[in-house]
Amino acid sequence: MDVTDxxxxxxxxxxxxxxxxxxxxxxxxxxxxxxxxxxWLNVCPHAGRRLDWAPGKFLLSKSGQLVxxxxxxxxxxxxxxCLAGPCRGEALRAIAVQVRDGxxxxxx
Numbered sequence: 001m002d003v004t005d006x007x008x009x010x011x012x013x014x015x016x017x018x019x020x021x022x023x024x025x026x027x028x029x030x031x032x033x034x035x036x037x038x039x040w041l042n043v044c045p046h047a048g049r050r051l052d053w054a055p056g057k058f059l060l061s062k063s064g065q066l067v068x069x070x071x072x073x074x075x076x077x078x079x080x081x082c083l084a085g086p087c088r089g090e091a092l093r094a095i096a097v098q099v100r101d102g103x104x105x106x107x108x
Contacts, residue, residue: 003097003104004030009037014066014077016042016056019106021095028095029058029066030104031077037104040080040092044068047086051075 004017009032017028017039027042027050042050046068052058053069061067065074065083073085080092096107 003028003039003106006032006037006099006102006104009104012064014058014060016052016058017104019095021106027052029092030097035099037097037099038077038080039095039097039104041095043093044070044073045082045087045090045092046071046073051092 003019009015009030011032015030017030019026019028029040029042031038042052044051049070051066051068059067059069061074065076067074071086073087074083075081075092076083080094082088082090097104098107
């Protein structure tokens with residue numbers, strides 16, 4: 001299943017995409033890093049709420065960490081680990097994706 005067009009992603013800026021995972025429509029956070037893309041479910045491990053403050057609008061700290069709009073937890077963008085806040089030590093749920101012919105796709 002295609003998730004989004006690779007060229008539409010701005011390097012280092014989190015973006016949202018929709019995908020069906022295990023039969024359920026899910027919101028994903030995508031992060032382009034050069035020629036690669038990392039993806040996580042758009043769900044904070046603290047309370048199960050979305051991390052964005054509005055659909056597809058994510059907060060970044062001055063040091064470039066992803067910030068949960070609901071409770072202020074901060075996540076590093078290499079592996080999705082929570083560094084501070086109510087879910088410290090937990091992590092975002094990673095979703096395997098790859099770029100195929102210019103499209104970000106789920107890995108089966």
